[in-house]
Amino acid sequence: MRNTARQTRENRTITIDFQNEATYMPLLGDGKAFLECVLAFVMSLGFQLKHKATCGGGGCLTRHSHYVRVRLGGVTIWRIQCTTCRAVFTILPHFILRYRQMRPEVARDALLATHGGLSLELCAVISHISPMALYRLVCAFGHQSLVAVLTRCDLPLPPYFLADEKHSRCLTEKVYLPTIVRGRVLWHLGYTTEASAVAFTQSYGEFQRAASQQEPTYQVKGVLIDGFDSTAKSLRTLFPRARLGNCLRHALNKLPGKLTAIPSAMRKTLRAQFHTLLYRARQRKSLRVFALGQRLRHFADYVATTAGTANGARVRRWFQDKKAGWYAVLEDPQMPVTSTLLDQAHNAIERKLFAMKGFHHPDGSQQAFLTGLAHLYNLIPYQRRAKHAGLCGVEVEGGTVPTRDWLLNLQILTSGGFR
């Protein structure tokens, strides 16, 4: 069986929308028309072909060779070549998936059901395919990086984002999925077996490298995290100039846990008061840091008088620990305030991790599978609110997708032959 994780030569496949199979067939006999059709489609996308490093791409393209996909009923696939650098591009018509016998309409249903949270096994049953074929299909899309696909959709690299790790299990081992989210879009979904700063730096570093390759001057201005030490350390290493903020909603939810041995009504009242404090701080247009510091001090004193000195001291220590992260959120109006959207992304991915448990083995290509799931999350038009109904996450964030068909978009955007 072919190992889909390994690539022996550069993938220069491109998926071209020939509208329907009936238009494709006559073009096979007409080299000139075929090439014109391919180039017109690439132009309409605004993409460029990935020539060899030494080539400017200004040369001519010619039809180079063709082969027949027997298992797909004898469909002819053409390759085209750059006459300058000799790079060869394989032209996949839209009704064929790379290296796969599965028809796109079958893949579409199975992937949609997977995205919806149905187990790979059941998705396979309704589509009459094997669960392994579906797993490999997701992995195949996952070989193209999220940064490459999202920038092809004209999304700017995120100056502010949310970062956090999802805790999961691989068989009995604990594993972590370092995640970067901006609005409705996943920019990174990594996989580590340790929760150390070194492991997280390596994972978040993959995003950083991919981003600086796209845009060497890329700078992160602010990141919202939940305050976990390894996360903070790794992001400080990778983005030393970024402001690191702590989620204000987390803060609110953590406060009751700091208050022990008091009636729950009092705990509720204190939480409500803390909510008002943070809310007012956010409302202020020109918040000075010492104003918040002063309010936090007063609040800790108030806790000491109403709920006892032990609770007061605990809350004061906690404020001391976290307040820099809250200042960071309040100082910059563009900083994200809560990590709600990241939690939602994690919840959506969680169902699939459970679904993939049969494949979730140490030798599997978890990274490719997770990236594939993240592409589905970004590109399937699942938005429910009226304002964004029928749009995918990429569009909600202001990006553009090549066509109105999400699966075709996935095929085109994950093509290896585009630059």
Ligand SMILES: [Zn+2]
């Ligand atoms: Zn070339």
